[in-house]
Every structure is written in structure tokens, then in C-alpha cells.
Amino acid sequence: MVTISLVLLLLSGTILAQNFGSNDVVVKNVLGIGSTQSVAVSGRLICNGRPAANIKLKLYENEIFFDRLIEEGRTDGNGQFRVTGSKREITTIDPKLNVYHKCNYNGLCDQKFTIHIPKDFVTSGSQASRTFDIGTLNLANNFPGQSTDCIN
Template identity: 75%
Template sequence: MFIRFALLFVLALAFCEGAENATISKNILGIGRMQSVAVSGRLICQGSPASNIKLKLYENEILFDRLMEEGRSDSNGQFRLSGSKREITSIDPKLNIYHKCNYNGLCYRKFTIKIPKDFVNTGSQPERTYDIGTLNLANRYSGESTDCIN
């Protein structure tokens, strides 16, 4: 009877779609494959380097996005972030950029850049880096919002 209960519990974890249980089952049971991604670029604000800009690399999840790495742009506005995650399906990475270029509010302007699937690879170290190029934070971007809790 105990063996049946244990087997049922393990199977429930393995096939559960809830965020916490799915993470537990992937980590304990080793389900899925390790995948990694990297993104780089340069940020400017009206022609000057945008230094110390907060950047977060996430795996886009159904309920709660999972932070893979967080960083800031350097004195030249340049950055590079990378991260990895064990997942059954292909990971869906995105980069969130939080800044105050041309903005005097209490919160931050925020926009998201989705990273193409071509730049996701198997393994814990990324093989290629998605270069977003140079972005002027003074511009308005599709889906841009304000964020006070970043």
C-alpha cells in the first residue's frame, strides 16, 4: 500500500502543472533538460551612456516568471546577462529593462524584450549571445509600463 501511495505521489508531482510543484518535480526527479540563454547590448539616454540601469533576465512562466539573472549596465551603458533553467519544454526567455530616462516619477519605466528561441541552447552555458544592439531609452517601446516593485 505504501509503495502505491509513493508512486502515486511521485507521478502527481511529475505531471502537476502548478508552478511550485512543477519546479519541485523537475528538480527532485531531474525531469526536463538544462537550457541556457545570454543577452547583451548597450543602453543610451539621449545620446549619452545609460549607466547603472537595472536589467533582469527571466524565464516567462504561466503564473510567475522565474528570475535567471539580474544585473546593471556599466559606465558605458553596456551589459551582458546569462542564465539557465531546467525545463521540459523550451524556455521562453525575456529581458526586462527598468529606467528613468526622460521620466521623473517615483517608479521606473519598464519594457520587455523577448529573446528569440534561436538563442536558447541545451546545457548550462549559452553558446551564443543575443545582441539587442544600442537602445535609446528616451524612446517609447511597445508594451512599456511603469513598475514600482522591481
């Protein structure tokens, strides 16, 4: 009887996953596999010494095939930000912050660079207990891996 119930539970998770297009998330949540982990990143962005206001920031879980969005935010009028979010995962999440800007750039698309958050800033639970502070970054600099991104 327990085996039949487990099979039905797995099948219902698979059917739900096919309907929602996210097999691993639904099965993890239905079966309670994995743990909720959180991360927070803060800092200040400037462009040529002036606050970089309204800069788009996206916090992602770095995955093998497709990164998954954890949270999105923007800098305030002073260029400051704090982005925080959580995700259920079996292994320790591998978070990264993508920064999209047009500092010293007049193209149609945005410039994008990525900051990888150290694993020791990933905390257990839905609220981050530590914050990775990137300090103040001047967007006029060229960052390793910086590219042009039209779809963000």
C-alpha cells in the same frame, strides 16, 4: 517494489514542493524531468546619446501565470551589459529581458519595457553558447508595451 519506490519518490517530491512552495521545480529536479537550458543577452543602453549606467535588467522565463526570474544584472559605466542564466524546463524556455529605467522620467517608479529573446538563442546546457545582441538602444525612445513599474 519498484512501484512503491516510485510512489514514495513522487510523494517526497510533493512534500518538499509544498514546503518550498515550488511544486514543479522540485519534482522536475527530483525526477530529472526536463533539461537545463541557457540564454544570454547583451547590448548597450544610452539615454539621449549618453551611456545609461547602472540600469536594472532582469532576465525572466515567460510563464503562463507568473514569470520566473532567471538572472538579474545592471549596465556598466558605459551602458553595456551581458545577462546570462539557465533554467531546467520540460519544454523550450521562453526568455525575456525586462529593462527598468528613468531616462527622461522623473516619477517615483521606473519605466519598464520588455525584449523577447528568440527561441533560437536558447541553448542546451548551463552555459549559453550563443548571445542575443540587442545592439544599442536609446532609452529616450518610447518602446512598445512600455509601462510604469514600482515593484521590480
